[in-house]
């Protein structure tokens with residue numbers, strides 16, 4: 001078994017809560033309502049993973065399975081500029097963009113197929129000395145939810161989703177990569193009692209995601225990240241900020 005790698009989020013509190021950062025060989029689920037910062041965090045990790053280990057990165061490249069067409073190259077460039085300033089380095093946004101391989105998924109079958117393509121690509125990149133250390137699926141369930149509507153379809157959906165989750169886990173193990181998926185929240189019918197929100201995807205996602213992080217909006221550009229589920233770490237919360245330079249303390 002390969003040694004687990006840790007990828008910095010760029011935020012001190014957040015990294016500490018995660019025991020150093022986002023782990024390889026694991027699925028980390030980011031869930032929260034619209035605008036809570038899931039896609040922003042995914043972009044930031046796609047930048048950070050390319051940094052060397054001294055700067056919290058994994059010297060790696062990235063594959064993004066984009067289901068909602070929310071990948072923004074301009075945003076990556078801003079974040080690279082942010083890191084250049086933070087570390088006093090002269091980082092080239094073009095180089096960072098070249099190491100981010102984005103595939104648009106058109107439906108749930110295509111999304112599942114793209115994990116196979118990602119495996120082929122990751123094998124090629126490994127030989128080229130650009131190992132993939134991060135696979136992002138943003139968002140995990142949008143297609144599944146749109147295609148499987150109504151009670152009678154739930155069992156089929158969950159079975160397919162289970163297969164998808166396991167091929168993602170396998171990817172993480174095979175390439176010693178972080179797997180990061182985003183997920184939406186669904187209002188509880190009995191919102192009056194307890195936590196008004198929970199992630200969608202039921203037990204399948206709940207049991208296969210290694211780490212579950214709940215993001216919510218706070219004042220201004222602040223966001224609160226809560227570690228809800230982890231095999232080895234205590235629950236906790238961290239405050240982060242979404243700024244022009246990217247995610248910061």
Ligand code: GTP
Nearest residue numbers: 032033034035036037038039040041075242243244
């Ligand atoms: P859904 O995908 O809709 O569920 O939301 P999400 O959780 O992915 O939200 P996302 O990460 O897209 O966060 C959107 C928020 O991030 C915006 O409301 C802004 O507050 C912030 N944001 C997005 N882009 C920028 C940017 O270029 N600069 C700055 N400063 N903030 C940004």
Ligand code: MG
Nearest residue numbers: 038039040070
């Ligand atoms: Mg998003």
